[in-house]
Amino acid sequence: MTAQTTSKWHGASxxxxxxxxxxxxxxxxxxxxxxxxxxxxxDQGWGRETFAFAIALQNLVWGASQPFTGMLADRxxxxxxxxxxxxxxGLGLWMMSVVAGEGLFILGAGVLIGLGLSxxxxxVIFAAIxxxxxxxxxxxxxxxxxxxxxxxxxxxxxxxxxxxxGLEWQGALITFSVLALAMFPLAFGIRNAPAPIASAxxxxxxxxxxxxxxxxxxxxLLSLGFFACGFQVVFIAVHLPAYLADEGVGSxxxxxxxxxxxxxxxxxxxxxxxxxxxxxxxxLLSWIYLGRALAIAAFxxxxxxxxxxxxxxxxxxxxxxxTVPLTNGTVAAVFGVKHMSMLGGIVFFAHQLxxxxxxxxxxxxxxxxxxxxxxWGIAIGLSILAAILNWPITERTLSERRATA
Numbered sequence: 001m002t003a004q005t006t007s008k009w010h011g012a013s014x015x016x017x018x019x020x021x022x023x024x025x026x027x028x029x030x031x032x033x034x035x036x037x038x039x040x041x042x043d044q045g046w047g048r049e050t051f052a053f054a055i056a057l058q059n060l061v062w063g064a065s066q067p068f069t070g071m072l073a074d075r076x077x078x079x080x081x082x083x084x085x086x087x088x089x090g091l092g093l094w095m096m097s098v099v100a101g102e103g104l105f106i107l108g109a110g111v112l113i114g115l116g117l118s119x120x121x122x123x124v125i126f127a128a129i130x131x132x133x134x135x136x137x138x139x140x141x142x143x144x145x146x147x148x149x150x151x152x153x154x155x156x157x158x159x160x161x162x163x164x165x166g167l168e169w170q171g172a173l174i175t176f177s178v179l180a181l182a183m184f185p186l187a188f189g190i191r192n193a194p195a196p197i198a199s200a201x202x203x204x205x206x207x208x209x210x211x212x213x214x215x216x217x218x219x220x221l222l223s224l225g226f227f228a229c230g231f232q233v234v235f236i237a238v239h240l241p242a243y244l245a246d247e248g249v250g251s252x253x254x255x256x257x258x259x260x261x262x263x264x265x266x267x268x269x270x271x272x273x274x275x276x277x278x279x280x281x282x283x284l285l286s287w288i289y290l291g292r293a294l295a296i297a298a299f300x301x302x303x304x305x306x307x308x309x310x311x312x313x314x315x316x317x318x319x320x321x322x323t324v325p326l327t328n329g330t331v332a333a334v335f336g337v338k339h340m341s342m343l344g345g346i347v348f349f350a351h352q353l354x355x356x357x358x359x360x361x362x363x364x365x366x367x368x369x370x371x372x373x374x375x376w377g378i379a380i381g382l383s384i385l386a387a388i389l390n391w392p393i394t395e396r397t398l399s400e401r402r403a404t405a
């Protein structure tokens with residue numbers, strides 16, 4: 001590593017640490033929501049569809065607001081966006097604990113937390129860090145940051161279960177609302193790059209960046225492929241505990257499985273970021289989606305036991321969020337980093353449309369068919385489709401594309 005590159009890494013180290021910790025809290029808390037489905041629904045006398053709809057709405061609001069949140073971060077910096085997001089996240093968690101009816105619960109869990117997530121997750125964090133490191137190091141930086149975020153899932157799931165047992169689910173949500181506010185001071189470590197490391201042809205207006213992206217077939221293929229990722233991640237995170245309970249496997253096993261996914265994904269996201277700097281990122285995405293399809297198919301077709309659930313968690317962990325640094329890295333490689341938060345937010349909106357479908361449709365199909373079988377089948381089919389869509393994507397820059405057009 002050259003002295004210049006080392007200097008750039010040192011200059012980005014505080015942002016890397018603070019951004020990683022923000023993702024650890026934001027994504028870690030978000031991945032615990034599946035553990036609340038049964039106690040909240042049973043305590044309130046709701047069907048699973050109510051809780052599932054709240055989480056589905058959360059993902060839809062998150063995705064719909066992400067391009068606008070990203071635009072604000074691109075213009076004013078990540079710090080103010082993250083601070084506001086942290087406050088909304090904490091307020092939403094508190095509102096979930098004060099159940100005065102389905103409407104208030106959905107407002108807190110669906111709208112406020114959705115807005116909070118748009119300001120405290122990877123489209124904003126990745127863009128801020130990417131502007132502080134050299135292009136050759138961006139994929140690795142995203143992989144490291146996402147690995148720490150994955151550790152949040154591993155650490156907070158067993159903590160969440162302990163809090164639910166010890167403080168009831170209301171107390172657990174209040175505790176997490178306080179934790180979410182810890183992202184507020186961490187935001188002050190995300191500084192703006194005084195001179196973003198970017199190529200000359202990235203200096204385009206907001207409107208031109210949108211026109212350039214929407215005119216590229218690969219931008220749409222990447223977005224459509226990310227839809228499958230959103231469907232699978234949210235469906236599994238929200239409905240796996242209930243699915244295992246239906247199969248006669250205890251809730252403690254589900255907590256270990258989800259935590260295991262987060263633990264193994266630390267390695268999965270790190271190596272995805274590392275290999276993304278050496279190999280074609282869309283090709284790696286295709287292999288990840290194929291791996292997901294095989295893992296899900298084996299899990300649902302074979303007898304469901306605690307052992308098979310643990311194996312599924314370990315294998316799925318390799319592919320869980322490893323799509324994120326590769327997808328965002330592809331956006332940066334093609335379109336640059338000046339408008340990365342906004343463009344990454346648009347791609348992420350497709351992911352969140354899938355998340356909405358996975359969260360809500362899983363509950364709707366269960367309530368209407370008494371089984372999750374159809375939802376699992378959809379998850380497998382989407383994974384195969386995403387692998388096909390990502391394969392032809394190239395990482396050529398816009399100037400290279402125009403030169404060969």
